[in-house]
Amino acid sequence: MTPNPTAHNASVLSSQALLDHWQGHRKLTRRVIEAFPEDKLFHFTIGSMRPFSEMVKEFLKMTEPIAAGVATGKWASFADFDSVTTKAELLRLWDDATEKLNAIWPTIPAHRFAEVDKAFGQWEGSGISIILYGIDNEIHHRGQAYVYLRALGIEPPPFWVR
């Protein structure tokens, strides 16, 4: 194998492919929400961790605000989802965020993916690093929900289907 000295600058991912990747993960997360019985979604925990509903609210607090923040440089304060107590409501908010993410995404100026900003006035990083953090955070906590489901004797949806 011969090293290719130009490859480190090579583009490996386009804006559209990243959106598809994120929405693919979000589809899987939606199936994981659906797999929980409603009471377990809001109350089941292991080792003093949060119930999965609280993690899902965290995803919702990040998804649309991150896309909007990278698009505009304006970082909305986190919405408050404390009053959400049903699976149907959570899924409705999820689908709403799906549409908003699709609508905001094409408005992100190309240079904003590399530009460094301070997300929510607190976390400094490039637009792409902030977006990847949001996706990774969702994968991380959704993985924890798989353990909750297994502990409950429920087969989780396959990880590789998006």
Place this chain on the structure above:
Amino acid sequence: MTPNPTAHNASVLSSQALLDHWQGHRKLTRRVIEAFPEDKLFHFTIGSMRPFSEMVKEFLKMTEPIAAGVATGKWASFADFDSVTTKAELLRLWDDATEKLNAIWPTIPAHRFAEVDKAFGQWEGSGISIILYGIDNEIHHRGQAYVYLRALGIEPPPFWVR
């Protein structure tokens, strides 16, 4: 906000940034391995899942072979790590894979990230989708290890430090 019709093709991630992203996640996974008491690493489970050591062996079976496969189009059969029974051995293999990933990465021809291949003769996708699958799989199962640690009363390393 005005849609920018060119943005969907915009590059959002370079080859070097993706390697840094992966290695950052791998550093965190190494800290999670270290956080486990040795017997728990190899034996503790919840809900009939695998112990974390088995998930780590899966990461090792994917990391170097994925990089090499995307680089060359040759997909090595999975190595067998069945004989590995100590944390020290697992960490040594981890560090070895870190160096190999760094060495292989610059040899990936730029066009291979977009080119569709059949990983390990089985999973069809672009080079980038195969690499992202490997990273996402690591985040997913490492998140499960966080539940194991919490259930054991052990504070896991912070997710946001890479």
